[in-house]
Amino acid sequence: MPTDAVEDYLKAIYRIESRAGPPVSTSQIAEALEKTPATVTSMVETLSERGLLSREKYTGVELTPAGEVAALEVVRRHRLIEAFLADQLDYEPTEVHDEADALEHHVSEEFTRRVERVLDYPAADPHGDPIPPADLSTPEDAGTALVAALDPGERGTVVRVSDRDPDVLEFLVDAGITPGRTVEVVDVTSFGLVTVRTSDGSEHGLPEAVADRVSVRRAAESTAATDGQEAGDA
Amino acid sequence: MPTDAVEDYLKAIYRIESRAGPPVSTSQIAEALEKTPATVTSMVETLSERGLLSREKYTGVELTPAGEVAALEVVRRHRLIEAFLADQLDYEPTEVHDEADALEHHVSEEFTRRVERVLDYPAADPHGDPIPPADLSTPEDAGTALVAALDPGERGTVVRVSDRDPDVLEFLVDAGITPGRTVEVVDVTSFGLVTVRTSDGSEHGLPEAVADRVSVRRAAESTAATDGQEAGDA
DNA sequence: TACTTGTTTTTGACCGGTCTAAATTAATAG
DNA sequence: CTATTAATTTAGACCGGTCAAAAACAAGTA
Numbered sequence A, B: 001m002p003t004d005a006v007e008d009y010l011k012a013i014y015r016i017e018s019r020a021g022p023p024v025s026t027s028q029i030a031e032a033l034e035k036t037p038a039t040v041t042s043m044v045e046t047l048s049e050r051g052l053l054s055r056e057k058y059t060g061v062e063l064t065p066a067g068e069v070a071a072l073e074v075v076r077r078h079r080l081i082e083a084f085l086a087d088q089l090d091y092e093p094t095e096v097h098d099e100a101d102a103l104e105h106h107v108s109e110e111f112t113r114r115v116e117r118v119l120d121y122p123a124a125d126p127h128g129d130p131i132p133p134a135d136l137s138t139p140e141d142a143g144t145a146l147v148a149a150l151d152p153g154e155r156g157t158v159v160r161v162s163d164r165d166p167d168v169l170e171f172l173v174d175a176g177i178t179p180g181r182t183v184e185v186v187d188v189t190s191f192g193l194v195t196v197r198t199s200d201g202s203e204h205g206l207p208e209a210v211a212d213r214v215s216v217r218r219a220a221e222s223t224a225a226t227d228g229q230e231a232g233d234a
Numbered sequence C: 001t002a003c004t005t006g007t008t009t010t011t012g013a014c015c016g017g018t019c020t021a022a023a024t025t026a027a028t029a030g
Numbered sequence D: 001c002t003a004t005t006a007a008t009t010t011a012g013a014c015c016g017g018t019c020a021a022a023a024a025c026a027a028g029t030a
Helices: A004-020 A026-033 A037-049 A065-088 A093-103 A109-118 A166-175 B004-020 B026-033 B037-049 B065-088 B093-103 B109-118 B166-175
Strands: A053-056 A060-063 A155-161 A182-188 A193-198 A203-207 A214-218 B053-056 B060-063 B155-161 B182-188 B193-198 B203-207 B214-218
Touching: A004 A026, A004 A037, A004 A060, A004 A065, A026 A037, A026 A060, A037 A053, A037 A060, A060 A065, A065 A093, A065 A109, A093 A166, A093 B109, A109 B093, A155 A166, B004 B026, B004 B037, B004 B060, B004 B065, B026 B037, B026 B060, B037 B053, B037 B060, B060 B065, B065 B093, B065 B109, B093 B166, B155 B166
Parallel strands: none
Antiparallel strands: A053 A060, A155 A182, A155 A214, A182 A193, A193 A203, B053 B060, B155 B182, B155 B214, B182 B193, B193 B203
């Protein structure tokens, strides 16, 4: 049985892989998990001995199929718990993440199935991230980072918003940048300021680090800004 | 922050204390937790250094006020989670224990309060054990072990039933020995067989070890066997 | 090519929790 | 009062996860 730490590493590597692709470097993992590089090296070593990662020294790691399955199980539990907390216990979407992080390692398969059932098999968590079904089939459409997906003047639909930093999340929610909403990139400066216009016409300046946490799907050419609910509302 | 292990020890000691009273011996703890006596000695050592236990070597330990508070917090979380699982996720009372054991160490105070709220401040978990309120006030009426409380011919109301061993629990449920029901002790043999009559008139032979897991409140003198729901139904 | 810089790995240490085996203590029977 | 027995504690070890410091490496630059 994987320990909490093992699951945390797997989840982090999965996340990084699905944004930036393999290989995933020691320092990326270290930063995501707030561990020292030395620690990560040693953990990554044991993970690859267990067949969860393939590793090339000084280069980085990549999840093996077995590792990806294990990671997806954690992701599934995490998101299901988030949806559950929001739905059954009236948590705000912004409060849900930390609780889920703690619980995700300790709920049984039975629990997971029951939660899924009372929630009637939700497709996404409160941040718009898709919930893998029990067979872990869908490889999930994570969208693309805002700046990469959209040139200035283009519009897109917000697919998800990172829930890592509660302050960032709250800021984005306040700005109306939430799953399902449409945003237009107005301008991208060389010094890392991204200006976006939301569907109500207001403009917001986002530091690059924040913009990177917003994933979008590019809208078809010159579509008028609609405010559809497409993802989200689990 | 107490670790999972620390909370487990505290909970076990609390349990033993409230049935058999202090001092609680190394071997009692070892048995309850399925650890070796050596392990228990070392843990008990660090717990008493932290002021959670008072300890006298070769004699046993007793919870300090601080230790009791910590133990009660765990007990509260455990029982609330049990009630929640049964109520919101349709778990059977017999299935609830293990899941709660895993979760009790990882739910936040916030979570606990919310659960309590949606359940409308339940008084007892599905086994009839009282749920300490947030201020941890009520010292809980645990009832008395069946054989100690009742001489042959006497009746009492089942207050609670240990949920430690699922098989035992299931047996008791099948026999109709559940919180709120009335039982009469028919006979106690010298070789550890306890015969009880339940409210429907049927008799059941219980090994002493099983009978010890049933706590009762003695009925007033020669009261007719009623089948009241008094505790339980969280 | 050789140096410098930043990243990664190695080394050696530590802590919490656990165990086995050996030593100690308490309780009891003779 | 002593010897036996059962429980407890000590001693020493190990594992998982972590870190700081030092060594090794990769990649770019002079």
